[in-house]
Amino acid sequence: MQIKVINKSHHPLPQYQTPLSAGLDLRAVLEEPVALQPLERKLIPTGLYIELPDGYEAQVRPRSGLAFKHGLTVLNSPGTIDADYRGEVKVLLVNLSNDVFNIEDGERVAQLIVAKHETVEWEPVEELSSTERGAGGYGSTGKK
Numbered sequence: 001m002q003i004k005v006i007n008k009s010h011h012p013l014p015q016y017q018t019p020l021s022a023g024l025d026l027r028a029v030l031e032e033p034v035a036l037q038p039l040e041r042k043l044i045p046t047g048l049y050i051e052l053p054d055g056y057e058a059q060v061r062p063r064s065g066l067a068f069k070h071g072l073t074v075l076n077s078p079g080t081i082d083a084d085y086r087g088e089v090k091v092l093l094v095n096l097s098n099d100v101f102n103i104e105d106g107e108r109v110a111q112l113i114v115a116k117h118e119t120v121e122w123e124p125v126e127e128l129s130s131t132e133r134g135a136g137g138y139g140s141t142g143k144k
């Protein structure tokens with residue numbers, strides 16, 4: 001599948017790090033390092049502008065290494081890039097650790113997953129079909 005892209009970053013286009021990786025690593029584009037204080041959130045630019053085909057979305061997801069080692073995650077995870085969005089892809093990072101985290105230019109701060117999605121049409125009805133679960137949820141199964 002091909003995605004149109006404008007790269008206003010001085011870094012190469014996002015790459016799959018291994019042949020079967022699902023995510024393309026997104027790099028921060030920064031004129032100078034950005035400090036993220038504990039519990040602080042910041043929108044990090046990537047310099048990328050993409051045009052997805054109809055019926056596709058892109059998800060901005062955290063990297064597990066940054067989350068595990070530094071408590072850094074994507075606040076709105078997974079971020080949604082709509083197929084009709086023409087602005088810059090940005091990453092909303094939040095620092096959930098007790099330490100300041102310095103984001104460097106070119107750092108791989110998140111990953112982009114391109115996925116198909118459905119577009120639904122509502123079908124208003126008076127009743128929904130009955131199921132074994134019914135309205136049970138939130139840990140309802142396995143209880144006596």
Ligand SMILES: O=c1ccn([C@H]2C[C@H](O)[C@@H](COP(=O)(O)OP(=O)(O)OP(=O)(O)O)O2)c(=O)[nH]1
Nearest residue numbers: 060076079080081082083085088089090091092
């Ligand atoms: O992590 C993200 C999430 C969103 N976006 C861009 C692409 C997306 O298509 C647009 C809108 O995102 P979303 O629908 O999540 O935000 P909203 O708060 O619902 O804003 P809007 O009313 O503009 O849809 O913002 C990003 O660049 N990064």
Ligand SMILES: [Mg+2]
Nearest residue numbers: 080081082085
């Ligand atoms: Mg929206």
